Structure formats: C-alpha cells, structure tokens
Amino acid sequence: MSGAGLTVRDLRVTFDGFRAVDGVDLDVPPGDLRFLIGPNGAGKTTLVDAVTGLVRATGSVRFAGEELLGRPVHRIARRGIGRTFQTATVFEQLTVLQNLDIAAGAGRGPLTLLRRRRGVPEAVAHALETIGLAGLRDRPAGVLAHGQKQWLEIGMLLVQDVRLLLLDEPVAGMSHDEREATGELLRRVGEDRTVVVIEHDMDFMRSYARSVSVLHAGKVLKQGTVAEVQADARVQEVYLGRAAAPEPVAVPVAEEA
C-alpha cells in the first residue's frame, strides 16, 4: 500500500508549542475519495497545509512513493498535488479562461510564455465543459458567484493535471443545488484521481464519501467507511454526537467569516 497513493506517517506540526497536528498516520489509496472530518481545531487544514508544503512539519508524507516534506510549495505542486482553499482564491482581475490557462502552464518554456495565447488549449476547453463555465470564459473571475469560483478552482486543478486533489471545504456557503453539482463534479474528477476533501457538512459527506478519516485534537480518531465511522462511539462523542443538536446540521456559512 505504501508504494502508491498518499501515505502520511507520524506527521507533526507545532505552532508556538501548540501541537496542531500531533502524530497523524494516514493512508489514502489511489482513486479514493476520502473525507476528512472533525471538530474545529482538529488539525484538518493544517494537515493539508503540511502536505502541500505551506507549513513546516516533521514525519513523512509520501505520494506515489516520493517524499514531499521539505520541498518548496511549487515543487510539490509540480509533482501533481493540488489544493483549494476555504475561501476560493482565483485571480479576480483575469478572465476564467486566463485563470485556467495559467493553471495549465507550469511546464511552459520561456518562448511560449513570451507569446500571446492563441486559441484555447484542449485541456482548458475540456475543463471549461467539465466545470460548466464554458459560457463565462471571457468574464473576469472576480464577478463569478461563490460556487462558480469554487468550480473554477477545481477546474484549475484539473488542467494542472494533478493526481492528488486536496479540497478545503469546497461546498461551504453553497446552495443545495450547487452542493449537488459540486458532489457530481467530485465524483467525475475522482474517477482517475485521488481526492481528499475536508468537510463539515455531514449530509454531503454521507452522499459522496468513499471513505472517512476523523481527526480530533491533532490525531486520527477513526478511519473507515461512512457507516463504520458513524457507528463509532468515540466519534459520536467528540463530533457526530452533537449532530442530534441542531447546530452542526446548519450549513457552516459562519465558517467563512
């Protein structure tokens, strides 16, 4: 199993003495659609930050057999690892097409860069169809609706040709229809890629997760299928148990602030 997919061993991230991630072991086999859940402060985003090189960490993170820890962010991205953020970050001044074209171009040579873009690269046209923004390709990304920006980000990961997608709360603040569209999009892009999703929305998780890891206080509490995780007593205690109360059922719009 350790030869392919994402393998995390004894990952630790410390901020000023606070252990945000405290010895995480995680195995995500290739092709999996894994959901990371857990209460606020469990270390989910920090885990993704460590995998993508944004924060320093100790331990080991391997993808497709290659060690990632210690490499700069852009080198890790070149190895086929892409991520999105809780607040969609697209290049607001550039058009949808320009956003995708930049995402597709990390391997371009200087001569290609110095020329003007003629036409639409095939991968970009394909991604425009997949994320359903073909009709908006010449609009500045800044005018897109919140959900459309998230889809554009996923589209950017597609043209970037990543093999591992790390998505940080992709449906936060989305309407019901947008959630469904996003879930279907995740299924489609997950067919030939490994996908890890951080999510608070339990309904969304139940519908689309293939497997689930529960994080709590910087450690993995439980790993398994949706049913296994939901049946676990400890998980119910720290997290799901509160699902009986109305609070977590409400979509975490407040998360955004």
Place this chain on the structure above:
Amino acid sequence: MTTTAPPPAPTPAVATPPPSPSARFRVPGAFLLGAVLLFGVAPLVLSDFRISLLAKYLCYAIVAVGVSLAWGRGGLLVLGQGVFFGLGGYAMAMHLKLADAAAAGETLPDFMLLYGSGDALPWWWRPFANPVFALAATVLLPMAVAALLGYFVFRRRVRGAYFAILSQALAAALSIWLVGQQTTTGGTNGLTDIRGFFGYDLSDPVNQRTVYFVVAGVLLLLMAAARQLFVSRYGELLVAVRDAEERVRFLGYDPAAVKLVAYVVAAGTAGLAGALFVPAVGIISPALIGIVPSIGFVIGAAVGGRASLVGAVLGAVAVAWAQSSLSDAFPAAWTYLQGLLFVVAVGFLPGGLASVVTALRARRTRTAPAPAPTKGETA
C-alpha cells in the same frame, strides 16, 4: 523560468473570436499616432530648446515603461529606479568623458585633472573607453545588479512596503557613495560638460535633434516590446502573481522567478533611459539619481495609470513638464506638490488617469448596440 520539462504542445481547440475591427486597429493606430507626433509634429512646432527639453522628458517616459511593467503589472513598488538610471547614466557618461579627453589629447577626464590625486586612470574606468563595452554596460550592468538583488529579495519573500523601503535605501546609498568619490566620479557635481557623442558635437542643434530622435525611437520600440510582454502569457502570469502570489505557488510556479524577470527588465529599461539622458541633457549627477528623483520616476506612472502603458508614459512626460515649469516659478512648492500628487494618485485614483479613460470608454460601449467583449486590459 526554471522549467526543464518540455512544454506541452497547446493545441488550439477553439479559436478565440476575432477582435472587432476598431479594436484590431486601435493599437497599431496608437503607435502610428505616437510616431507621427514624435517624429513629425514635435520637430516642426518646437524650438531647439523645447526639443531638447522633450528629449529629457522622454527619458523619464522610458523609465516609466519599466515602472509600468514592474509596478503596474507586477505590483512591485520600484521606488529605487534611480539606482539603475544612475548606473546606465554613469556608464554612458564615463565613456563620453573618456572620448572627450581623448579628443582633447588628454589621458584623464577634465575633473580628474582638477581634483585628481594621481595621474593614472582608475582601473574600473578603463573598460569604459571601449564604446561597445560602455554601451552594453548601460543596460547589462543595471540588469545584473537587479538580478542579484532581486534573487535574494524575492527569495526571502520581501514585498510590499519593505521592498519599497529597501529600494529607496539603495538609491540613497548609491548617491551618497557617489558624492564621496570626488576624484573618481566627480562627487556632487557628477559628470558634466559632455561635449561629444560618438564623434558628433553635442552643442550643434542638429545633433541635439538627432539625439532627440534616438530617444523617441527607443521609447517607441520599448513600448512595443512592453506591450508584447503585457499581452503575452507571461503578462497574464505576472498579474496573477501580483494579485494572489500564494495561489500561483500552488499551481507549480515559482513567483520569485516571475517577479525577478519584471524587475530585471525594468532595471534594464531604466539603465537605457539613464544612458540616453546623458547626451540629451549633458550631465549625470548624484542629485539626479537619489531618493527624490527615484520617487519622481514612479509619480508620473502613478498619475497617468501604472497598469496602462500609454497612461504611464504620458503621465511621466506630463509630470516632468510640470516639474520644469513649476519648479522655476515656485521652487519651494514643487516638492510638496509632488508628494501631494503621489498621495492623491495612489490613494484615490489607483488606476491613474487611464482608468478614467477606460471607465468613459466602457460607458460608451455599454450604450452601443453590440458590446464587444472587454478584455480587462488597458495598453
């Protein structure tokens, strides 16, 4: 760029819709208009004195081309362009002083005879006797300094106000160092009394006009080159780095390399402007490259519109013209006015006057029957 992988051949699957006829001819038309104004109208209607003043303003406009790239598109507030302007200017002036001395039968430039301690030319002056070396140095020396500096600064992720302050400090340091080197650089006076320019007598008005034409030609060529950079994929990437540097990193690019290219090109542009300034004005001195002139280099771009090439260039010419006219009438007030202009432009009109033009044009096209797709670009 630090790419080693072969670029994936982009196959155009869908053709971009052709731009509307007016848009297609707008850019070549603007260049043609600029050429007619600079090469046809200006020499006809302006006196020799005014032409040489215009040549000086156009040198500032050349600096503004680089400022527009680095600051307008790259978000790098280059407040120390005086350093690169000075390196280019001094490289050119050193050669011209040596040529003047040789023409007069001397081995040392006049100021060295006056203040010099020894009778030998300093070793670092010697290569500048070679015209090819000196001309190459006017551009390559500033670019090399910018590359070295930028490499460390961008790698350390120094940005924003810290980058601007660092640039300022460098401009101050160079001008202070030059003042202290009376015997080898002319000190406060700088390098003055430049008479010849590659065999031509600069006091002859005809040759002054030729210098003006060279400056105007270089400006137009650099604007064309800068425009190509603006509309290229690199230009799009540069804007992306300006607006969301971290996001670009996660796409597999090194933003430091992207910014470095813009910074080095802007430095080379400023160096070339400094080199042309010397024959156009006949002097280069520490007072022309220190903190105040370095701020002056970006004010024109700020007022005209830093992200717009034409805006930055026209702004630079207008501010330089205002400075010459007003600083004669109110010498004390100009510095305050300059500061006020900068604050107002950056604080209240970040897009400069060019953004006003764009807004007006957008209003007009909105009322037109068939609105053309706006490309979000002003060049």
